[in-house]
Amino acid sequence: MYAIKVELKVNNKEQTLLRKHAGFARFVYNYGLALMQGLERNDIAGGYGKKIKAIKKVLTNYTKKQQEFQWMSKLSSKVYQSSLQALLNAYKRCGQGIADRPKFKRRKDRESFSVYDGNGKVLLPSGKQIKIPTLGTFRLKESLSCSYCTQTFTISHRAGKWFVSFAVDAEKIPPTYHAQEKIGIDLGVKCFCTLSDGTTVESPKPMKKAKTKLAKLQWRNRKKQLGNRRLGVKQSNKAKKYFDSLARRHYHVASQRQDFLHKLTTDISRKYYQIRIEDLNVSGMLANSKLSAAISDLGFYEFRRQLTYKSQVYGTKVELVDRWYPSSKTCSMCGTKHDELKLSDRIYKCINLGCVAHTITLDRDLNAALNLLNAPDEYVRLAQPEVTPVDK
Numbered sequence: 001m002y003a004i005k006v007e008l009k010v011n012n013k014e015q016t017l018l019r020k021h022a023g024f025a026r027f028v029y030n031y032g033l034a035l036m037q038g039l040e041r042n043d044i045a046g047g048y049g050k051k052i053k054a055i056k057k058v059l060t061n062y063t064k065k066q067q068e069f070q071w072m073s074k075l076s077s078k079v080y081q082s083s084l085q086a087l088l089n090a091y092k093r094c095g096q097g098i099a100d101r102p103k104f105k106r107r108k109d110r111e112s113f114s115v116y117d118g119n120g121k122v123l124l125p126s127g128k129q130i131k132i133p134t135l136g137t138f139r140l141k142e143s144l145s146c147s148y149c150t151q152t153f154t155i156s157h158r159a160g161k162w163f164v165s166f167a168v169d170a171e172k173i174p175p176t177y178h179a180q181e182k183i184g185i186d187l188g189v190k191c192f193c194t195l196s197d198g199t200t201v202e203s204p205k206p207m208k209k210a211k212t213k214l215a216k217l218q219w220r221n222r223k224k225q226l227g228n229r230r231l232g233v234k235q236s237n238k239a240k241k242y243f244d245s246l247a248r249r250h251y252h253v254a255s256q257r258q259d260f261l262h263k264l265t266t267d268i269s270r271k272y273y274q275i276r277i278e279d280l281n282v283s284g285m286l287a288n289s290k291l292s293a294a295i296s297d298l299g300f301y302e303f304r305r306q307l308t309y310k311s312q313v314y315g316t317k318v319e320l321v322d323r324w325y326p327s328s329k330t331c332s333m334c335g336t337k338h339d340e341l342k343l344s345d346r347i348y349k350c351i352n353l354g355c356v357a358h359t360i361t362l363d364r365d366l367n368a369a370l371n372l373l374n375a376p377d378e379y380v381r382l383a384q385p386e387v388t389p390v391d392k
């Protein structure tokens with residue numbers, strides 16, 4: 001199963017409709033959460049599922065019928081079903097110890113909600129339009145390339161754009177043929193990665209450029225009037241515009257990076273069967289402030305995540321080499337360890353006088369990539385996909 005996410009083309013009227021539904025979803029979630037917390041405070045026994053069911057009844061039979069909540073009947077009732085389901089899932093995850101306690105959603109949080117077809121799966125024809133159950137037909141920025149069969153639709157909002165995503169109950173058939181058997185990949189700061197066949201991939205530096213632009217933007221808006229609800233000060237129009245453009249800029253940078261990583265990981269997954277990368281301690285590296293800006297910019301973690309989940313799609317085997325394996329200090333030709341190698345040494349010169357790598361110079365990253373490729377089995381483990389293959 002995999003998910004498809006496409007951007008909607010909305011006019012003002014449609015945008016208002018989606019906004020209202022997002023608000024409805026948030027209201028229901030918070031309403032349910034408040035009641036759940038009340039039940040807990042009073043030590044009411046019962047499982048999460050049972051309690052949520054009772055809350056749903058209160059909402060349908062009582063709350064919705066109140067004068068002040070009449071607006072709910074004009075919106076899709078599927079939204080509150082999904083919202084309460086989301087709340088239930090949040091409680092379950094918390095019960096299993098994999099997430100914190102559910103929190104109230106705020107207006108400024110990322111908006112999203114789900115709707116579904118009550119009669120089961122629907123067929124989405126290919127083309128530039130999409131019919132979303134209970135909401136209507138919407139236009140798409142890019143057309144769907146083929147027909148899909150699905151039931152639940154999630155609508156989300158980010159940086160002024162609206163997206164719809166849905167899960168497709170199908171498997172992509174992995175190609176059984178890979179042009180090359182195996183590859184070792186060394187991730188670097190100077191260039192994004194070096195492959196053991198000698199290929200190097202330059203990283204785009206969108207962040208750096210964007211940071212300059214961001215600084216300029218901040219300077220031009222230094223006198224904006226920030227809102228303060230407590231003092232009753234309204235946010236100025238300039239400030240509003242500024243925050244919108246800030247969100248758009250962040251989104252732009254993130255998209256550029258995602259695009260680069262997706263292209264790269266797809267290319268690698270198509271070409272090679274066995275892929276070995278270093279099991280980086282990314283959080284440890286981020287603690288080093290000098291490296292951190294460069295690394296968080298590059299998205300090593302995201303690179304690994306994409307390679308791993310694409311292994312199911314392309315039938316590859318992604319392996320992680322233990323980070324204690326001295327891949328950069330060992331000579332890939334004779335195996336001699338070179339302890340005095342500094343991070344600034346860009347070339348590798350073997351200290352063993354009889355080795356070929358003593359007379360010829362070897363690129364440091366290429367040497368590391370070759371070592372990863374030939375790493376002994378006790379240092380290697382198979383990468384496990386940690387998240388579902390959904391492009392968020």
Ligand SMILES: [Zn+2]
Nearest residue numbers: 331334350355
């Ligand atoms: Zn050597």
